[in-house]
Amino acid sequence: xxxxxxxxxxxLPFATAVLAFLFxxxxxxxxxxxxxxxxTLIAGLILFREVWMNGPIAAQMGEWxxxxxxxxxxxxxxxxMVVITGITGLAVSIYAVTDVTDEMEELGYHAIFQVxxxxxxxxxxxxxxxxxxxxxxxxxxxxxxxxxxxxxxxxLDAGIKYVTLNLISTILFLSGIGLLYGTTGTLNLADLxxxxxxxxxxxxxxxxxxxxxxxxxxxxxxxxxxxxxASYHTPSFxxxxxxxxxxxxVGVYAMVRMFTLVFTQDVAFTHTILLWxxxxxxxxxxxxxxxxxxxxxxxxxxxxxxIGYMILGLALMTPLAIVGAVFYLVHHIIVKANLFLxxxxxxxxxxxxxxxxxxxLYKGAPLLAFLFLVPAFSLAGFPPxxxxxxxxxxxxxxxxxxxxxxxxxxxxxxxxxxxSMTKIWGQAFWKPHPSGIVPxxxxxxxxxxxxxxIPIIALAAMTVLIGLFPQPFVAIAERAAAELLDPTVYxxxxxxxxxxxxxxx
Amino acid sequence: MRSSLIVxxxxxxxxGLLLLFSIWMLLRGHNEPGGGxxxxxxxxxxxxxxxxxxxxxxxxxxxxxxxxxIAVLGLGIALAAGAFAxxxxxxxxxxxxxxxxxxxxxxxxxxxxxxxxxxxxxxxVMGSVLTLVLALEEEV
Numbered sequence: 001x002x003x004x005x006x007x008x009x010x011x012l013p014f015a016t017a018v019l020a021f022l023f024x025x026x027x028x029x030x031x032x033x034x035x036x037x038x039x040t041l042i043a044g045l046i047l048f049r050e051v052w053m054n055g056p057i058a059a060q061m062g063e064w065x066x067x068x069x070x071x072x073x074x075x076x077x078x079x080x081m082v083v084i085t086g087i088t089g090l091a092v093s094i095y096a097v098t099d100v101t102d103e104m105e106e107l108g109y110h111a112i113f114q115v116x117x118x119x120x121x122x123x124x125x126x127x128x129x130x131x132x133x134x135x136x137x138x139x140x141x142x143x144x145x146x147x148x149x150x151x152x153x154x155x156l157d158a159g160i161k162y163v164t165l166n167l168i169s170t171i172l173f174l175s176g177i178g179l180l181y182g183t184t185g186t187l188n189l190a191d192l193x194x195x196x197x198x199x200x201x202x203x204x205x206x207x208x209x210x211x212x213x214x215x216x217x218x219x220x221x222x223x224x225x226x227x228x229x230a231s232y233h234t235p236s237f238x239x240x241x242x243x244x245x246x247x248x249x250v251g252v253y254a255m256v257r258m259f260t261l262v263f264t265q266d267v268a269f270t271h272t273i274l275l276w277x278x279x280x281x282x283x284x285x286x287x288x289x290x291x292x293x294x295x296x297x298x299x300x301x302x303x304x305x306x307i308g309y310m311i312l313g314l315a316l317m318t319p320l321a322i323v324g325a326v327f328y329l330v331h332h333i334i335v336k337a338n339l340f341l342x343x344x345x346x347x348x349x350x351x352x353x354x355x356x357x358x359x360x361l362y363k364g365a366p367l368l369a370f371l372f373l374v375p376a377f378s379l380a381g382f383p384p385x386x387x388x389x390x391x392x393x394x395x396x397x398x399x400x401x402x403x404x405x406x407x408x409x410x411x412x413x414x415x416x417x418x419x420s421m422t423k424i425w426g427q428a429f430w431k432p433h434p435s436g437i438v439p440x441x442x443x444x445x446x447x448x449x450x451x452x453x454i455p456i457i458a459l460a461a462m463t464v465l466i467g468l469f470p471q472p473f474v475a476i477a478e479r480a481a482a483e484l485l486d487p488t489v490y491x492x493x494x495x496x497x498x499x500x501x502x503x504x505x
Numbered sequence: 506m507r508s509s510l511i512v513x514x515x516x517x518x519x520x521g522l523l524l525l526f527s528i529w530m531l532l533r534g535h536n537e538p539g540g541g542x543x544x545x546x547x548x549x550x551x552x553x554x555x556x557x558x559x560x561x562x563x564x565x566x567x568x569x570x571x572x573x574x575i576a577v578l579g580l581g582i583a584l585a586a587g588a589f590a591x592x593x594x595x596x597x598x599x600x601x602x603x604x605x606x607x608x609x610x611x612x613x614x615x616x617x618x619x620x621x622x623x624x625x626x627x628x629x630v631m632g633s634v635l636t637l638v639l640a641l642e643e644e645v
Contacts, residue, residue, distance in 0.1 A: 007596075018580055018584070062600070108573065
């Protein structure tokens with residue numbers, strides 16, 4: 001039954017969470033988490049295959065028909081995001097075998113992690129606005145739990161900033177939902193896309209702005225990103241990798257979905273704001289990174305700057321730009337999670353992430369140095385890595401519509417990215433270690449080393465693979481973009497006969 | 506902190522009443538106001554009252570199972586109840602009914618996976634509220 005493909009990537013992480021929690025005191029818990037993540041990834045791949053072969057699919061939970069019940073729906077973009085979430089989830093849960101301490105395991109780390117993955121997947125699959133809010137809450141609560149797990153003072157400090165700002169965004173989001181329901185009488189996304197254009201009301205644009213701010217906080221765009229660099233460098237490395245890879249992307253995904261499917265009635269106004277927000281995000285993020293001296297803080301600011309590129313693709317709203325945004329979204333999740341995982345290994349063998357206090361990593365661990373260079377160059381947009389194609393498509397899209405300034409900013413930010421990556425390279429890898437030691441990967445026992453290195457190597461290999469063979473990935477992004485710009489198939493898949501009847505009238 | 510004799514004596518009566526009331530709420534929820542969420546909240550107040558009167562350790566002993574385990578087991582039960590619809594070839598969370606001893610004029614005893622789901626919710630709410638309250642109470 002194809003409709004069961006949709007809830008499966010949600011059922012599996014929840015079931016894994018239950019089992020992993022019951023076995024949290026033994027070592028089985030971590031392996032349950034790894035196997036559960038593997039199963040979730042496989043479920044995601046099967047879903048993607050179905051969507052790729054036969055087009056978008058929808059399922060009505062509890063068999064309540066579409067505009068009234070909760071709809072799960074997967075078009076190409078959703079299915080790709082579910083697969084990427086599965087990949088990141090598997091990589092991080094393998095990494096966590098070594099990285100997460102026994103104490104954190106006993107507090108239920110693996111269960112919270114799986115619930116977080118379920119929350120992210122749910123946000124990608126839902127076809128209902130209020131249900132999206134619920135998945136955001138699932139994500140927020142579990143990410144807060146992961147952030148403060150361990151209970152260090154700096155973590156609690158970061159956790160409070162994180163939760164306060166995210167709750168403000170959630171309140172805006174919820175108020176927007178209320179107003180939208182009051183105006184249109186529906187919260188089903190497909191139904192909204194049908195109804196919103198018929199409402200002749202300036203209020204819709206105001207509601208669109210509320211959603212923009214609400215999702216903007218989640219996605220960490222300028223000027224709403226302050227919570228991100230204040231919190232992402234404090235938890236354990238496995239946690240910050242999954243945050244960096246996935247959480248902000250859910251905000252970007254929600255923005256892409258809403259501003260292509262629902263809020264398209266005043267593109268000249270809303271998307272111009274998005275355009276300049278995107279440029280400011282790129283620039284401030286990369287400047288913030290230049291001012292930092294901590295491995296993870298630099299990477300955190302880079303998340304902000306890279307989010308700018310994705311929003312840029314959405315703001316330009318041409319077919320090629322949306323292709324670029326989708327490609328960027330996928331590439332960035334892999335690359336960014338990988339960089340945080342590398343930072344974790346560097347911390348483990350060199351004894352810190354403060355760049356002044358570590359060094360000699362190139363001499364002692366050339367493999368790690370190489371594995372850092374792959375995602376770092378990819379992030380900056382060097383050929384032949386995945387980031388090159390992502391940036392190339394976006395810059396070309398902005399030149400096609402003669403946005404020279406925007407294209408110039410995008411290129412300059414790429415250059416600045418390399419500047420702060422060289423800073424990490426020079427300080428952490430080339431400079432001699434201040435205390436004279438030469439950190440080696442073999443300092444770790446092999447049963448600790450393998451779970452740390454396998455995900456890093458696998459993700460780096462994927463970056464190279466996307467870079468060398470971009471064609472199939474661009475084809476996927478093109479199909480996703482085509483579906484986003486023409487939501488007819490999405491709407492008829494969800495609403496079925498109702499939409500066809502309405503079209504006949 | 507020593508609690509008063511009045512609280513302790515009243516608790517002895519109230520705990521049982523609250524737990525019974527919470528189960529009544531849970532069962533009533535199918536057609537009338539009530540259900541797993543409210544039932545779970547009422548049920549947790551029973552144990553919270555016990556913790557106030559006799560201390561957190563006594564409340565944990567009375568619970569026997571750790572509250573966070575109760576919450577997670579509840580999640581598992583709710584999930585299993587939802588996924589049960591697969592066996593009937595219907596979509597996730599679709600209600601499945603079994604009428605025991607059904608005759609022409611009488612529906613008999615109706616059993617459903619919806620009740621199982623509600624029991625799951627009851628346990629999730631009760632477990633998580635007790636986890637929070639007991640953790641805060643022990644901290645202070």
